[in-house]
Amino acid sequence: xxxxxxxxxxxxxxxxxxxxxxxxxxxxxxxxxxxxxxxxxxxxxxxxxxxxxxxxxxxxxxxxxxxxxxxxxxxxxxxxxxxxxxxxxxxxxxxxxxxxxxxxxxx
Amino acid sequence: xxxxxxxxxxxxxxxxxxxxxxxxxxxxxxxxxxxxxxxxxxxxxxxxxxxxxxxxxxxxxxxxxxxxxxxxxxxxxxxxxxxxxxxxxxxxxxxxxxxxxxxxxxxxxxxxxxxxxxxxxxxxxxxxxxxxxxxxxxxxxxxxxxxxxxxxxxxxxxxxxxxxxxxxxxxxxxxxxxxxxxxxxxxxxxxxxxxxxxxxxxxxxxxxxxxxxxxxxxxxxxxxxxxxxxxxxxxxxxxxxxxxxxxxxxxxxxxxxxxxxxxxxxxxxxxxxxxxxxxxxxxxxxxxxxxxxxxxxxxxxxxxxxxxxxxxxxxxxxxxxxxxxxxxxxxxxxxxxxxxxxxxxxxxxxxxxxxxxxxxxxxxxxxxxxxxxxxxxxxxxxxxxxxxxxxxxxxxxxxxxxxxxxxxxxxxxxxxxxxxxxxxxxxxxxxxxxxxxxxxxxxxxxxxxxxxxxxx
Numbered sequence: 316x317x318x319x320x321x322x323x324x325x326x327x328x329x330x331x332x333x334x335x336x337x338x339x340x341x342x343x344x345x346x347x348x349x350x351x352x353x354x355x356x357x358x359x360x361x362x363x364x365x366x367x368x369x370x371x372x373x374x375x376x377x378x379x380x381x382x383x384x385x386x387x388x389x390x391x392x393x394x395x396x397x398x399x400x401x402x403x404x405x406x407x408x409x410x411x412x413x414x415x416x417x418x419x420x421x422x
Numbered sequence: 423x424x425x426x427x428x429x430x431x432x433x434x435x436x437x438x439x440x441x442x443x444x445x446x447x448x449x450x451x452x453x454x455x456x457x458x459x460x461x462x463x464x465x466x467x468x469x470x471x472x473x474x475x476x477x478x479x480x481x482x483x484x485x486x487x488x489x490x491x492x493x494x495x496x497x498x499x500x501x502x503x504x505x506x507x508x509x510x511x512x513x514x515x516x517x518x519x520x521x522x523x524x525x526x527x528x529x530x531x532x533x534x535x536x537x538x539x540x541x542x543x544x545x546x547x548x549x550x551x552x553x554x555x556x557x558x559x560x561x562x563x564x565x566x567x568x569x570x571x572x573x574x575x576x577x578x579x580x581x582x583x584x585x586x587x588x589x590x591x592x593x594x595x596x597x598x599x600x601x602x603x604x605x606x607x608x609x610x611x612x613x614x615x616x617x618x619x620x621x622x623x624x625x626x627x628x629x630x631x632x633x634x635x636x637x638x639x640x641x642x643x644x645x646x647x648x649x650x651x652x653x654x655x656x657x658x659x660x661x662x663x664x665x666x667x668x669x670x671x672x673x674x675x676x677x678x679x680x681x682x683x684x685x686x687x688x689x690x691x692x693x694x695x696x697x698x699x700x701x702x703x704x705x706x707x708x709x710x711x712x713x714x715x716x717x718x719x720x721x722x723x724x725x726x727x728x729x730x731x732x733x734x735x736x737x738x739x740x741x742x743x744x745x746x747x748x749x750x751x752x753x754x755x756x757x758x759x760x761x762x763x764x765x766x767x768x769x770x771x772x773x774x775x776x777x778x779x780x781x782x783x784x785x786x787x788x789x790x791x792x793x794x795x796x797x798x799x800x801x802x803x804x805x806x807x808x809x810x811x812x813x814x815x816x817x818x819x820x821x822x823x824x825x826x827x828x829x830x831x832x833x834x835x836x837x838x839x840x841x842x843x844x845x846x847x848x849x850x851x852x853x854x855x856x857x858x859x860x861x862x863x864x865x866x867x868x869x870x871x872x873x874x875x876x877x878x
Contacts, residue, residue, distance in 0.1 A: 362819065365818075366857050
C-alpha cells in the first residue's frame with residue numbers, strides 16, 4: 316500500500332469519528348485533514364475517540380488489505396515525535412512498520 | 423427443642439424418607455422412571471460392592487458420570503461409608519487426571535452409558551492436612567472444583583454433615599430438571615434437596631435447549647434451575663415454542679449476571695412461571711434467596727445460615743457451613759471467617775443487585791466499566807444474537823472495551839461497530855463504548871452454559 320492510500324483510508328475513518336464526536340458534543344463537525352491534531356491541547360478528538368479510531372485503522376488495514384500492524388506499542392509511545400500527532404505522521408509510521416517485518420504484529 | 427433425629431446419619435434419615443415415598447418416581451433417566459425403592463435397592467448394592475472392594479471410611483472416591491440412578495445410589499453409599507466424594511462430570515474429562523491427583527483419590531467409580539459402574543483403585547493419597555482432619559473427625563466430605571475461568575481450578579473441600587443437614591427441613595417438592603452439572607454445587611444441591619423432599623429429578627439426555635424442553639414436556643417438570651446464558655439461548659432459538667412447557671412453575675437462574683432483556687423476554691415467553699434468582703458459591707453452598715419480582719434483578723440473599731455485608735462495593739459472606747478450605751490454595755477467609763465473593767453489588771434496602779465479578783470489571787483510563795451493563799445496551803440492537811464484553815490491555819488507556827458479537831449472518835466488524843456506537847451513544851458513557859468489535863458466528867457460551875467473556 317502506498318502512503319497516499321493509507322492516508323485516504325485514515326481520512327475516511329477519522330471523518331466518521333469526527334461526525335460521531337460532533338453528534339455527542341452538538342458542535343460543528345471538524346473536517347478530517349491529514350494535518351488535523353489528534354493529540355495534545357489542540358487535539359480534535361478525545362483520547363477515547365483516538366483509541367477507537369486507531370483500533371479502526373488497525374482492523375481496516377488487516378481485514379481489507381491484509382496488513383497486520385500494531386500501532387500502539389512501547390516503541391510508538393517512546394518516540395520523541397509521536398506518530399499519533401496527525402494522520403500524516405501516522406501514515407508514515409504504518410509505511411515504516413510494513414517495511415520492517417520485525418515490527419509487524421500478528422493481529 | 424432439638425430435633426430427635428439430629429444425630430442420625432443423613433443417609434439413614436434419607437432412607438427413612440425413601441420408605442415414605444417408596445413407589446413414587448425419584449429419578450427419570452433415559453425416559454424411564456426409577457422409584458425411591460429402586461434407589462434404596464441400588465444403594466444397598468453399592469454399599470456391598472464398595473465394602474467388598476475395600477472402600478471404607480475416609481477413602482477419597484471420584485464418581486465420574488452424570489445424574490443417573492447408579493450415580494445417585496453410589497453417592498449415597500459413599501456418604502454412608504463416610505468417604506470423601508469427588509463427583510466429576512464427563513464434560514471436564516480433559517482435566518480428570520489433574521483432579522484425581524489434587525483430590526488424592528483412592529478409588530474411582532466410572533459410570534458408562536448403560537449406567538454400569540466400574541471401580542478402580544489409585545495410589546494417590548498424600549494425606550493433605552484438611553483431608554486428614556476430616557478423616558479424624560470420621561465425617562464424609564465433598565470435593566468440588568471451581569470452574570477456573572480466572573486461573574487454575576481450585577479444589578474445594580466441604581464436610582458433608584453440615585452441608586446436608588439443612589435439607590432435613592421440609593420444603594417444596596418439585597419435579598426438577600437436573601440441568602446444572604453433577605460436579606457443580608448447584609447440581610449437588612438440586613439433587614439432595616429434591617431427594618430430601620421426595621421430589622423427582624428429570625435428567626435431560628443432553629443439556630441442549632431442545633432436549634431440556636423435551637424433558638420438561640414429556641415428564642411434566644416443574645422446576646428448571648439454570649443459567650442466564652441457557653435462557654438466552656432458549657429465547658433465541660424459538661424452538662421452545664415447539665414444546666408444551668405448561669408444567670413449569672419455577673425457573674431459577676444464577677451463576678452469572680442476568681441480562682435485563684433476557685429476563686423481560688422470559689417473563690413474556692413464560693408468563694405462568696415464577697422467575698427466581700439464586701445465589702451460591704462452591705465455597706459456601708447455595709444461599710436462600712428471593713427476587714423482588716419476576717422482572718426484577720434485585721435479590722435478597724442469606725437465610726438463617728448466612729450473614730452478608732458489603733465492603734468496598736463487594737459482597738462478603740460468612741456462612742455456618744462454609745468449606746474447610748482449598749486443597750491447592752491458601753484459605754480465602756479472613757480472621758473472622760468472612761469470605762470475599764468477588765461479586766460487585768449495589769445494596770438497595772434489604773436487596774442486592776449483582777453487577778458482576780470484580781475481576782471482570784474493565785478499568786478504562788481509571789473509569790470502571792461493568793461488562794453486563796454494556797452488554798445489556800448492545801443486546802437491544804436487532805440482529806445480534808448474543809454479545810460478550812471484555813477488557814483488553816491497552817498502552818494508552820490501561821484497558822479498552824472489546825465487544826464480541828454473535829450473528830447468524832455476520833456483517834463486517836466495522837459496520838457492526840458503527841451500529842453499536844450509533845445505538846449506545848446517549849445510553850452509555852463514551853468510555854464504555856467498545857473501541858474494538860469482533861463478529862463471530864459460533865456461540866459465546868461454554869459447555870456449562872456460562873458466557874465466555876475473555877477477549878482473546
